[in-house]
Amino acid sequence: MSPDQPVGQSAGQSAGQSAGPGHHSSGAVEEASAAPPISSTGDITLTDVRKSFGVTRALDGCTFTASLGEIHAIVGGNGCGKSTLAKVMSGVLPADSGQVSVIGHTPSTPHEARAAGIATVFQEVLVADECSVVDNLYLGADELWSKALPMKAKIRNATAMMRELAAVELDVEAPAGTLPLSVKQWVTIGRALLWQPKVLILDESSAALDLDSTERLFAKMRELRDQGSAVLIVTHRIAELIRISDRATVLRDGRDVGVLGRGEITEENLLALMTGRSEPPHVPAAVAQEVLRHDVVMKTSKLRVWPEAEPIDFALHKGEVLGIAGLDGQGQSDFVTALAGVSRAAEGLPQVRTAAGGFAEIRGLADAAAEGVGYVSGDRKREGIFANLSIFENLLMPLYRRTALAGKLAVIDWSSLTAAFEWEVERLAVRMGERSNKITSLSGGNQQKVLIGRAFALNPSILVLNDPARGVDVGAKGELYKHLSAFAERGRSVVYLSSEIEEFVGFATRVLVFRHGTLFDEFAGDAIEPASILEAMFGQRRGTGARGTGGHGARRQGDAAAGPEAEEGARRVPGMIPGSAGLPPWMRGTRRAGRDAGDGGGR
Numbered sequence: 001m002s003p004d005q006p007v008g009q010s011a012g013q014s015a016g017q018s019a020g021p022g023h024h025s026s027g028a029v030e031e032a033s034a035a036p037p038i039s040s041t042g043d044i045t046l047t048d049v050r051k052s053f054g055v056t057r058a059l060d061g062c063t064f065t066a067s068l069g070e071i072h073a074i075v076g077g078n079g080c081g082k083s084t085l086a087k088v089m090s091g092v093l094p095a096d097s098g099q100v101s102v103i104g105h106t107p108s109t110p111h112e113a114r115a116a117g118i119a120t121v122f123q124e125v126l127v128a129d130e131c132s133v134v135d136n137l138y139l140g141a142d143e144l145w146s147k148a149l150p151m152k153a154k155i156r157n158a159t160a161m162m163r164e165l166a167a168v169e170l171d172v173e174a175p176a177g178t179l180p181l182s183v184k185q186w187v188t189i190g191r192a193l194l195w196q197p198k199v200l201i202l203d204e205s206s207a208a209l210d211l212d213s214t215e216r217l218f219a220k221m222r223e224l225r226d227q228g229s230a231v232l233i234v235t236h237r238i239a240e241l242i243r244i245s246d247r248a249t250v251l252r253d254g255r256d257v258g259v260l261g262r263g264e265i266t267e268e269n270l271l272a273l274m275t276g277r278s279e280p281p282h283v284p285a286a287v288a289q290e291v292l293r294h295d296v297v298m299k300t301s302k303l304r305v306w307p308e309a310e311p312i313d314f315a316l317h318k319g320e321v322l323g324i325a326g327l328d329g330q331g332q333s334d335f336v337t338a339l340a341g342v343s344r345a346a347e348g349l350p351q352v353r354t355a356a357g358g359f360a361e362i363r364g365l366a367d368a369a370a371e372g373v374g375y376v377s378g379d380r381k382r383e384g385i386f387a388n389l390s391i392f393e394n395l396l397m398p399l400y401r402r403t404a405l406a407g408k409l410a411v412i413d414w415s416s417l418t419a420a421f422e423w424e425v426e427r428l429a430v431r432m433g434e435r436s437n438k439i440t441s442l443s444g445g446n447q448q449k450v451l452i453g454r455a456f457a458l459n460p461s462i463l464v465l466n467d468p469a470r471g472v473d474v475g476a477k478g479e480l481y482k483h484l485s486a487f488a489e490r491g492r493s494v495v496y497l498s499s500e501i502e503e504f505v506g507f508a509t510r511v512l513v514f515r516h517g518t519l520f521d522e523f524a525g526d527a528i529e530p531a532s533i534l535e536a537m538f539g540q541r542r543g544t545g546a547r548g549t550g551g552h553g554a555r556r557q558g559d560a561a562a563g564p565e566a567e568e569g570a571r572r573v574p575g576m577i578p579g580s581a582g583l584p585p586w587m588r589g590t591r592r593a594g595r596d597a598g599d600g601g602g603r
C-alpha cells in the first residue's frame with residue numbers, strides 16, 4: 001500500500017491483510033439507506049480513459065469516480081465497456097490513454113492490483129476444475145501471506161468461508177469441477193474476500209446465484225462498505241441493483257453518460273440513460289386466459305424430475321409464454337431440460353404435438369429437434385458457445401446441414417445463411433466487429449444474444465429457454481421479450497425459466513412455481529406479480545394452485561405450516577445424504593436450507 005492511500009472508515013485493516021474466513025461474519029441485511037454518507041473525494045478516479053480492441057472502441061473517453069464506503073454500480077447495455085473498465089481498474093488491461101487512480105494506484109498487473117487491496121471477481125466463473133476448493137480459494141495468493149499458512153489452517157479457513165458464504169458444508173479438498181455453477185461462483189467470490197479488499201469489484205457476480213445466495217452476497221457487500229471499502233458492481237439485474245447501490249454510473253458506447261444518486265436509481269432513469277431513449281420497452285398485453293383455450297402442444301403426465309418428487313402433469317398451449325420460477329434447486333431446471341430433451345426426467349417422458357396431430361415422446365435432443373423444440377441455455381460457457389469458432393459459425397452451425405443444397409453437407413447455401421445471420425444479428429442488436437471474429441471477442445451479453453439467435457434461426461415451434469437473459473442488458477431484454485411474444489403470437493409457444501422473477505411481468509401469460517421438485521403454484525394474467533411469486537417460491541401459496549398437478553395431497557395444503565422436519569423430509573432425494581436432501585455427494589451434512597441446492601441439471 002502506498003502511504004497516501006486513504007484509510008477506510010473502519011478499520012485499521014490494510015489491503016492484503018489476511019482477515020481469515022472467520023472474520024467474515026454475516027451482517028444483518030439492512031437497506032441501503034443505512035449507508036454512511038458518501039465522501040465527495042474521488043478515492044477511485046478514472047479520467048478520459050480510452051481502450052480499443054482493433055477497431056472496437058471499448059472505452060471511448062470514459063470518466064468514472066467512486067468513493068470508499070460506498071456500493072457503486074456500473075451499468076449499461078451489452079458491450080458498452082463495463083467489463084473493460086473493471087479490467088483496467090484491476091490491472092488486467094492497460095488503458096490506451098487517460099488517467100487511472102484506484103486508491104492511489106495505477107495497477108499494471110492483477111498482482112499489483114491485489115497487493116494494493118483491489119480484488120476483482122470476473123464475469124466468467126474462473127475456477128480450476130481439477131484443483132481442490134481450498135487450492136482454488138488460495139489461487140494466486142501464495143507469494144504473499146498464504147505461503148506461510150499451513151495447509152491445515154487453509155482447509156479450516158476454506159471450510160469456514162464456504163460455510164458462511166455459500167451455506168454449504170463442503171469437502172474443500174475435493175476437486176471443484178463437480179460443484180454446481182452457483183457454488184463455483186462463491187469460490188471466486190471467496191477468493192476475492194480472503195484479501196479483505198479495500199476495493200472489491202464484482203463483474204456480474206450474482207448472475208449464477210439464486211435468491212438466498214444473492215441476499216448473503218448483499219450482506220457481505222454492505223459489511224465491506226460499512227468497514228470503509230468501496231464495492232463496485234457490474235450487473236444487469238436491475239431490481240437488485242436498485243436495492244443495493246448507493247450510486248450508479250451509466251455507460252453508453254464506452255463513455256459515462258450519467259451518475260445517479262440513491263433516490264434516482266430507478267429502472268426508468270437507468271433505461272433512459274443507457275439507451276438515450278425515454279420510453280419503456282414495448283411489452284405486448286398478456287393474453288392469459290384466451291391462450292389457455294388453445295390446443296395443447298406439449299404435455300407431461302406423471303413425470304417425476306427426481307425419483308421421489310411428486311409427479312407433474314403439465315400442459316403447454318399454443319401461443320403461450322409460460323414462465324417457470326422457483327428457488328434454486330427445486331427441480332425447475334431439471335424440468336425444462338427434460339422438456340427440451342437435454343436431460344432425462346427420473347420417470348416419464350414429455351410429449352410434443354406432431355405435425356400429424358398426434359403426440360411424440362421426447363427421449364433426447366434428436367427427438368426434440370425433429371419435433372421443432374429449441375433450447376437456449378443461460379450457462380453459455382458449459383452448454384452453449386463453441387469458444388474456438390467464429391460468431392457466424394456459433395450462430396448458424398446447426399443450420400449448415402439444413403441449408404445444404406441437394407442435402408449434401410459439402411454444398412452449403414452461404415447466401416441464405418448470410419441472410420439468416422444478418423436478420424438475427426440485427427433484430428437482437430448484437431454489438432460485434434467482424435462476423436469471422438471468435439465468439440469470445442464479444443461481451444458476455446452479446447455472446448448470449450448469439451445463442452438466442454441460434455435458437456430462433458432454427459425456426460422452432462416451441463422454444464425452451466433456461467434462464468437465457470443472464471448477462472443481457474435491460475434494453476436487450478425488452479427486445480427479447482418482444483421477439484418471444486411475437487413468436488408466441490404467431491402460434492408458437494415459449495417455456496421461459498428465469499431466476500429473476502421481475503422478468504415475467506408483462507411478458508409471461510402464465511407462471512408455474514416449482515418447489516421440492518414439483519409444481520407448487522400457478523399464476524396467470526394480472527396475478528403475475530413479483531411479491532406473490534416470491535412468496536410461493538418460499539412455500540406460501542398465493543396463486544391459483546398448480547392446475548393439473550397430480551398428487552400433492554396433504555403437503556400441498558400444509559406446506560408452509562408443516563415445520564422444518566416436514567420441509568426436510570419433503571426434500572429428501574435418494575442418493576443424497578439424509579438431512580441434506582438435494583445435495584450432491586461433495587456436500588456433507590449441511591446447514592443450508594436446501595433452497596440453493598446445486599441445480600446441476602441444465603446449468
Ligand SMILES: Nc1ncnc2c1ncn2[C@@H]1O[C@H](COP(=O)(O)OP(=O)(O)OP(=O)(O)O)[C@@H](O)[C@H]1O
Nearest residue numbers: 053058078079080081082083084441442443444445
Ligand atoms: N479482448 C477483446 N477483443 C476484442 N474485442 C473486445 C475484447 N474485449 C472486449 N471487446 C469488445 O469491447 C466492447 C466492450 O466490451 P465489454 O466486455 O467491456 O462490454 P460490457 O459492457 O461488459 O458488456 P456485457 O454487459 O455484455 O458484459 C465490446 O464491443 C466487446 O466486443
